[in-house]
């Protein structure tokens with residue numbers, strides 16, 4: 001599995017640390033309900049097929065990236081900077 | 092048809108012509124009292140105990156593939172009761188006791204081999220943690236012996252004791268731990284359930300769950316609609332998708348775990364051994380193959396096959412610990428889909444929809460749980476109350492934060508358990 005970092009280019013999967021589903025970018029407000037925090041920390045759509053998850057380019061540039069992948073074929077479809085997703089610059 | 096030594100002898104002398112299929116192959120009926128979705132180890136054991144303990148028989152197990160094709164036929168077969176936290180400890184203790192009587196119970200040879208399990212440690216800190224775990228196991232009524240380095244050498248003389256990077260300080264020895272024949276466990280429970288009237292229906296995928304007025308009414312399948320007022324979801328790695336058919340979102344992320352087996356060798360590894368530095372564990376099957384594995388590949392996956400980085404890591408760890416296995420040829424590797432929870436512990440609970448129950452979240456330790464999970468899930472479905480040994484496996488512990496059982500203390504990240 002190879003991932004194309006927007007800053008470094010195509011790299012071996014071993015350079016990246018997997019954190020979890022990209023829902024982790026949608027952190028609830030401090031005083032949000034138990035349900036909101038449960039949804040953020042624990043509950044997952046867990047799709048068989050296309051998914052978006054958060055990775056860290058640990059052995060590269062140190063950027064957090066959102067990777068669009070297929071969980072059934074292991075194909076990597078897209079990779080963008082997490083900061084662009086969080087700011088709304090990228091969907 | 093009962094198995095016995097005499098029977099084996101008779102069949103052997105008469106060309107083995109008398110054996111019959113171990114279970115029927117029925118078509119689905121239009122309705123049942125209870126439907127279990129998933130014919131893995133847990134679905135089959137649940138069906139067995141529903142029939143055997145509660146005398147129920149209008150039960151169907153719906154399996155989308157074939158019995159034993161999921162994780163129950165893909166695991167590395169380790170059975171143990173060395174959990175630390177209350178909630179888990181009593182459950183796995185209960186399960187090991189059921190294992191110890193399982194062959195007589197099922198009249199089926201599941202090849203339970205209590206060859207002993209040794210978890211190695213490599214630092215003072217790890218020794219302290221294992222000493223504490225051993226005390227917890229003894230307090231639970233199970234067995235644990237803390238071995239020093241020489242104690243380990245008596246059991247496992249072939250390890251690399253000269254390794255300076257990862258010196259062996261000792262090991263926690265659990266004599267009642269061991270292995271069992273995974274397929275036989277699925278087959279034995281399937282046969283036992285079938286003999287008590289349970290319909291085991293293979294090639295029958297559930298595609299929808301019917302709910303009316305907050306009460307489950309049945310399921311849609313590739314072989315038509317089937318009615319039942321009680322439905323249990325027991326689908327391991329597929330839990331998220333099947334629960335979504337009922338509008339539920341689960342605290343589960345599915346990950347791939349790989350395992351490996353070598354060509355058959357003469358007996359060399361008598362125990363189950365795990366390395367405490369780098370994830371690697373190994374045992375030798377009765378056929379002689381070295382069966383070993385390591386950690387998850389770490390990214391969400393439904394592929395049931397892994398990638399090369401974890402293969403490399405597992406081989407490296409194995410070679411570090413026991414260089415003698417280096418010349419053995421690996422025959423096969425494969426993967427299974429693991430239902431990982433945010434605290435690494437399972438769920439056996441109601442769902443908030445009347446009549447709909449769920450048993451999931453076994454991460455990569457659910458083979459040893461097959462007997463107790465079936466016993467406890469059957470209890471929940473039959474009586475609507477949790478079994479005392481599984482009372483901690485609540486679905487709402489993640490929302491409330493009460494009763495989390497994070498054995499490894501790694502926090503709410505699904506792949507770290």
Ligand SMILES: Cc1cc2nc3c(=O)[nH]c(=O)nc-3n(C[C@H](O)[C@H](O)[C@H](O)COP(=O)(O)OP(=O)(O)OC[C@H]3O[C@@H](n4cnc5c(N)ncnc54)[C@H](O)[C@@H]3O)c2cc1C
Pocket residue numbers: 128129130131132133134153154155156157159160161162163164165166167168169170295296297298325326327328329333348349350384425426427428453454455456457458459460
């Ligand atoms: C490589 C590997 C090593 C492991 N090693 C160990 C070990 O040493 N010790 C240990 O305790 N545990 C181990 N495990 C974990 C253990 O195998 C699992 O936790 C356990 O088998 C899961 O429960 P099960 O047997 O019911 O799952 P499965 O056998 O996966 O059963 C689930 C069934 O549900 C069916 N299903 C899914 N969706 C549908 C649907 N829509 N309709 C109908 N049926 C459906 C599937 O086809 C499948 O047969 C290991 C797992 C793997 C992959």
Ligand SMILES: [Zn+2]
Pocket residue numbers: 005006007008009057060061062063
């Ligand atoms: Zn980068």
